[in-house]
Amino acid sequence: MSQTSLASRIESAFQQGAQTADPAASEAAFFELRDALTNGSIRAAEPDATESCGWRVNAWVKRGILLGFRLGQLVESGADFSFVDKHTYPARRFTISDKVRVVPGGSSVRSGAYLAPGVVCMPPMYVNVGAYVDEGTMIDSHALVGSCVQIGRNVHISAAAQIGGVLEPVNASPVILEDGVLVGGNCGVYEGTLVRKRAVLGAGVILTRSTPVYDIVRGEILRAAQDGPLVIPEDAVVVAGARAISRGKAAEWGLSLYTPVIVKYRDQKTELSLELEDLLR
Numbered sequence: 001m002s003q004t005s006l007a008s009r010i011e012s013a014f015q016q017g018a019q020t021a022d023p024a025a026s027e028a029a030f031f032e033l034r035d036a037l038t039n040g041s042i043r044a045a046e047p048d049a050t051e052s053c054g055w056r057v058n059a060w061v062k063r064g065i066l067l068g069f070r071l072g073q074l075v076e077s078g079a080d081f082s083f084v085d086k087h088t089y090p091a092r093r094f095t096i097s098d099k100v101r102v103v104p105g106g107s108s109v110r111s112g113a114y115l116a117p118g119v120v121c122m123p124p125m126y127v128n129v130g131a132y133v134d135e136g137t138m139i140d141s142h143a144l145v146g147s148c149v150q151i152g153r154n155v156h157i158s159a160a161a162q163i164g165g166v167l168e169p170v171n172a173s174p175v176i177l178e179d180g181v182l183v184g185g186n187c188g189v190y191e192g193t194l195v196r197k198r199a200v201l202g203a204g205v206i207l208t209r210s211t212p213v214y215d216i217v218r219g220e221i222l223r224a225a226q227d228g229p230l231v232i233p234e235d236a237v238v239v240a241g242a243r244a245i246s247r248g249k250a251a252e253w254g255l256s257l258y259t260p261v262i263v264k265y266r267d268q269k270t271e272l273s274l275e276l277e278d279l280l281r
Contacts, residue, residue, distance in 0.1 A: 003042060006032055010064040017070065027071050030088060033064040033112075037130060038092065040114035044130045044148035045174050053194055053228055055150075055176055062148060062170040065112065065130050089129055113145075116153075128165050134179070152179035152197070164190035173229050192229040198266055199232050202239035205260050213238065215262040222262075235266040 010033055013026035036042035044065070048056035072086025083091070092109040094100050100115045105123025109115060112129035120138040127133065130148035137155040139145060145157070146165020157163060161183045166174050173192040177183065181195050184203035189195065191209040207213070209230055213222040224230040232238060241261035245251050 006036070006042075007060045010060055010067065014063040014067050023071065026067065027088075030064060030068045030071060033061065034068060034088070034129075037061070037065075037112040038114060040116065040132060043114075043132050043150065045150050045176065053173070053231065055173065055194065057171055057173050059170040061130065062167055065147065066167060066170070068112070068129070122159075130167070130174075131165070140185075146175070148174035150174060150176045152177060152181065154179060155181045155183070157183045158185040158187070158203070160185055161187045162189070164188065166192060176229075178234075191224075193224075193232070194229045195232045196234040196236070198235050200237045200266065201232075202237070204240045205238050206240075206258070207232070207238075207260060211260060213260045213262060214241065214243070217262055217264060233262075233265075236262045237264045237266060238262050 006029065009029040013029050016026070033042065042061060043058065044061045045055050045057045047054060068088040069086060072088035074084055075087040077083045077085065077090060089110050089112065092111050092113065094102055099117030100119045100121070102121045103123050107121045107123045107125045109121070109127040110129045113127045113131040115127065115133045116135040118135045119133050122139065122141045125139045125141060125143045127139065127145040128147040131145045131151070133139070133145065133151045134153040136153050137151055137157070139157045140159045140161070142160040143157045144162045145151065146163055147167050149163050149165055155177050163175050163177065163183070166172050173194070175189050175192060176194045177189070178195060178197040180198040182200045183189065184201050184205065186204050187201045188206045189201070190207065193207045195201070207230060209224040211230060213230065213232065215222060222230065238260050241259050242256040243259045244256045
């Protein structure tokens with residue numbers, strides 16, 4: 001079945017909603033999409049050089065994921081542990097042939113998420129539906145990869161980092177981490193932020209659409225465009241900083257606000273400090 005045909009069936013089923021006259025056909029279309037998301041042949045967003053940011057959002061895929069929640073019925077699952085969730089989104093089960101290393105200890109990956117060979121999952125962590133995680137990436141303990149997040153090759157998501165998902169609005173870009181990105185501990189990347197190749201986010205950095213990023217190297221302030229995401233440049237090293245409030249009581253009291261700051265761009269010294277990441281994979 002072609003992707004165009006599947007997209008048409010998903011769109012039709014989504015428009016009809018949960019009270020469709022042919023629930024079996026809607027469910028069949030959803031399961032076909034879920035399988036394609038699981039094996040990585042269809043993505044919620046994908047590289048596209050014709051788009052301004054180099055990525056295209058596949059809104060019909062998001063509608064298909066939402067359709068799965070509409071169609072799903074609560075079922076009990078689990079052996080040693082008991083779970084109750086939609087039957088359309090069971091936990092994924094991995095085998096040796098998947099070549100994904102899932103260390104014991106409470107991690108979970110939902111069906112409809114793609115993890116490429118060579119991905120390492122340190123417990124406990126969670127990957128939600130629609131996510132795409134490419135080869136050689138490590139997802140560390142207590143990290144979240146949200147719905148439809150797109151993660152490139154050899155990315156490291158450190159402990160307790162939150163990579164926020166997005167399903168609605170369906171045309172909104174998901175969070176994207178390109179190849180070689182390093183996300184430090186306790187970071188939060190949300191609201192469709194695009195982190196370009198090899199950028200480094202220091203521990204505790206928070207990025208959202210409303211977050212201005214101060215680039216002290218190039219003398220620029222980076223903001224999300226009205227119709228586009230916040231974009232962190234290639235090789236940027238971002239740390240958590242602060243900017244003074246210049247008016248009112250806040251200025252009188254000497255208060256400041258959090259802001260992320262680009263303090264440098266990756267060089268040989270930065271590379272040496274990252275050699276440990278290769279040893280952990």
